[in-house]
Amino acid sequence: MINSRQKKERFIRFFFLFAASISILVLSMILLFLFVEGAPIFGKISVTSFIFGREWYPTSSPPDFGILALLAASIAVTVLSAAISIPLGVMTAIYLAEIASARVREIAKPVVELLAALPSVVIGFFGMVVVAPFLQDNFEIATGLNLFNASLMLAFMSVPTICSISEDAIHSVPKDLKEASLALGATHWETIFRVIFPASLSGISTAVILGMSRAIGETMVVLMVAGGAAMVPTSIFNPVRPMPASIAAEMAEAPFRSDHYHALFAIGIVLFLFTMLFNLVADYVAQKHKQVGAATL
Amino acid sequence: MKSKWIITMALVLTCFASPGAWAGSLKVDGSTTVLPIAQKVTEAFMKEFPEVSISISGGGSGNGIKALIDGTADIADSSRFIKDEEVKLAVEKGAYPVPFAIAYDCIVPVVNSGNSAGNLTLDQLKAIYMGKIRNWKEVGGPDAEIVVISRDTSSGTYEVWEEKVMKKERVYAGALLQASNGAIAQVVSKNKNALGYLGIGYVDKNVKALTVNGIAGNEETTLNGTFPIARPLFMFTRGWPSGDALKFINYVMNPQKGQKYVKEAGFVPLY
Numbered sequence: 001m002i003n004s005r006q007k008k009e010r011f012i013r014f015f016f017l018f019a020a021s022i023s024i025l026v027l028s029m030i031l032l033f034l035f036v037e038g039a040p041i042f043g044k045i046s047v048t049s050f051i052f053g054r055e056w057y058p059t060s061s062p063p064d065f066g067i068l069a070l071l072a073a074s075i076a077v078t079v080l081s082a083a084i085s086i087p088l089g090v091m092t093a094i095y096l097a098e099i100a101s102a103r104v105r106e107i108a109k110p111v112v113e114l115l116a117a118l119p120s121v122v123i124g125f126f127g128m129v130v131v132a133p134f135l136q137d138n139f140e141i142a143t144g145l146n147l148f149n150a151s152l153m154l155a156f157m158s159v160p161t162i163c164s165i166s167e168d169a170i171h172s173v174p175k176d177l178k179e180a181s182l183a184l185g186a187t188h189w190e191t192i193f194r195v196i197f198p199a200s201l202s203g204i205s206t207a208v209i210l211g212m213s214r215a216i217g218e219t220m221v222v223l224m225v226a227g228g229a230a231m232v233p234t235s236i237f238n239p240v241r242p243m244p245a246s247i248a249a250e251m252a253e254a255p256f257r258s259d260h261y262h263a264l265f266a267i268g269i270v271l272f273l274f275t276m277l278f279n280l281v282a283d284y285v286a287q288k289h290k291q292v293g294a295a296t297l
Numbered sequence: 298m299k300s301k302w303i304i305t306m307a308l309v310l311t312c313f314a315s316p317g318a319w320a321g322s323l324k325v326d327g328s329t330t331v332l333p334i335a336q337k338v339t340e341a342f343m344k345e346f347p348e349v350s351i352s353i354s355g356g357g358s359g360n361g362i363k364a365l366i367d368g369t370a371d372i373a374d375s376s377r378f379i380k381d382e383e384v385k386l387a388v389e390k391g392a393y394p395v396p397f398a399i400a401y402d403c404i405v406p407v408v409n410s411g412n413s414a415g416n417l418t419l420d421q422l423k424a425i426y427m428g429k430i431r432n433w434k435e436v437g438g439p440d441a442e443i444v445v446i447s448r449d450t451s452s453g454t455y456e457v458w459e460e461k462v463m464k465k466e467r468v469y470a471g472a473l474l475q476a477s478n479g480a481i482a483q484v485v486s487k488n489k490n491a492l493g494y495l496g497i498g499y500v501d502k503n504v505k506a507l508t509v510n511g512i513a514g515n516e517e518t519t520l521n522g523t524f525p526i527a528r529p530l531f532m533f534t535r536g537w538p539s540g541d542a543l544k545f546i547n548y549v550m551n552p553q554k555g556q557k558y559v560k561e562a563g564f565v566p567l568y
Contacts (some may be wrong), residue, residue, distance in 0.1 A: 228474035249449040
C-alpha cells in the first residue's frame with residue numbers, strides 16, 4: 001500500500017520535472033541550432049569585422065557582412081522607444097493605481113491593456129499609412145519611414161506591458177507603508193514619490209525590461225516603418241534597418257547554408273546576447289532595489 | 298476478418314506511399330523569381346493532368362541548375378542563362394541542358410503620381426541609386442531630396458536592378474529597403490519625393506511609371522528588347538524533354554494556358 005503510494009508520488013514528481021524541463025530543453029535546442037547555424041560565418045570573417053564593419057552588402061560579390069549599422073539601428077530604436085514608453089507607462093500606472101477612482105481604474109486599465117492585443121502588423125500598417133505621411137507633411141523631412149516613427153510605434157506596443165505590470169507592482173505595495181507615510185504628515189505626492197515608488201521599483205523595472213525586450217525583438221513594425229536603410233543614424237529622422245528587420249527581409253531568399261544565411265543567424269546570436277544582457281541588468285536592478293520586510297514583492 | 302483488415306490497410310498505405318508507381322512525377326527546382334510562375338502553372342497543370350504529380354521548390358537559380366545536373370530535378374527554373382562551367386559539368390555527367398525562355402521580367406522605375414519627373418536615363422538612375430545625385434533638381438525636377446527606395450538585396454527584382462542599372466556598383470546605404478513589390482508601391486504612393494522600382498505586374502494607377510532613356514516599359518518594348526531593364530526567365534530540362542516534362546513545358550509555353558498565368562504572376566508573357 002505504502003509502496004504504491006510512493007510510486008505514485010514519484011511518478012507525479014517525475015511528470016512535473018518533465019513538464020518543467022520541456023521549455024528549458026526547447027530553449028537550449030533553439031540556442032544550439034542558432035549557434036551551429038551562425039558560427040560558420042566567423043570562419044570567413046572575424047568577429048570584430050562582423051560587429052564593427054560598416055558595410056552590409058550580403059549579396060554583392062565580394063559580399064560585406066558588417067552589422068554596425070544594423071546594431072546601431074536596433075539600439076537607437078530601443079532607446080528612443082524606451083524614452084517615450086517608460087515615462088508614459090509608469091506615469092499611467094501611478095495614475096491608475098494611486099490617483100484614479102476605482103471606477104475609472106476599472107475601465108481604463110483594460111482599455112490600456114487592449115492596446116497590447118493589437119497585432120504588430122496593424123500597428124506597423126498604421127505607422128506606414130498614417131504616421132509616415134503625417135511626419136512628411138508636417139516636419140519637412142524626406143521620408144516618414146524613419147527611426148522616430150518606428151520608435152513611436154514600438155512605444156505604443158510597450159506601454160501596455162509596462163503600464164499593466166507596473167500598476168500591479170504599485171498596487172501590491174502594502175497599505176501599512178502608505179498609511180504610515182500619510183500619518184507622519186507626508187502629502188499624497190510625497191507618499192507616492194518617496195514611499196510607494198521606491199517600494200515598487202523592482203516590479204517597475206521588471207515591467208520596463210519586459211516592455212523594452214518586446215521593443216528590441218519586434219520585427220514586423222520595424223520592417224514596415226523603420227525605412228530599411230542600412231546606415232548608422234545621425235538624426236532621429238533618418239531611416240534605419242534594425243537587426244530583426246534585416247533577418248526577416250532577407251532570410252526567405254538567402255540560399256540555404258550560404259554565407260549570407262550563416263550571417264543572418266549570426267545576427268540572431270547578437271540579438272540573443274543583447275536580450276540576455278538586458279535581462280541580467282534587469283535582474284541586477286531588481287535585486288539591488290528589492291525592499292525587505294513588508295514591501296517585499 | 299483480421300486478415301481482410303491488414304490487406305485493406307496495406308492497400309491504403311501503398312496508395313499514399315507511392316503515387317509514383319502508377320503516375321508520373323516531376324521535380325522542379327530553382328529560381329525564386331520564377332517560383333510564382335511555376336506554382337501557378339503547376340496548379341493549373343495538375344488540375345488538368347491529375348495523374349502527374351509535381352513538386353516545386355525554390356532554392357535559387359544556381360541550386361536549381363545544380364539539381365538538374367545531378368539529376369535530382371527534372372526541370373530547373375532560372376532567372377539567368379546557364380553558365381559555361383555549368384554546361385561543361387552537365388555534359389560530363391551526360392545531361393545536355395536545354396533552355397526554354399518562358400517569360401520576361403521587366404522592372405519599371407516609379408515615382409509618386411504628384412511628381413513631375415517623366416523620364417530618367419540609365420546613367421541618371423545609376424547615379425541616384427549610388428547616392429551621387431541626391432536632389433530632384435539635378436535631374437530637372439523641383440528642389441527636393443530624392444528618397445531612394447530599393448528592394449532587399451536577396452530579391453529577384455533587386456537582382457535585375459543590380460545587373461541592368463547598377464552594373465556591379467552598389468546601391469548606397471541610405472536607400473530605403475522594402476521587402477516586397479507591394480511595400481514599394483505603398484511607400485511611393487505616400488511620398489511625393491520617392492523613387493522606386495517595381496515588377497511590371499505591380500505598376501498600377503497609384504504610382505507613375507517613368508520612361509527609361511525615353512522608352513516606356515511595357516510588354517511590347519520588353520519583347521522587342523528596346524526597354525533596358527528587362528531579362529528573360531528560363532526553364533532548363535535534362536536533354537530535350539520527353540514524357541511528362543515535355544507535356545509540362547508545352548503547357549507552360551501555351552499562350553492560352555501557361556502564358557496566361559505568367560501574366561497573372563506579374564511577368565511579361567512571350568506572346
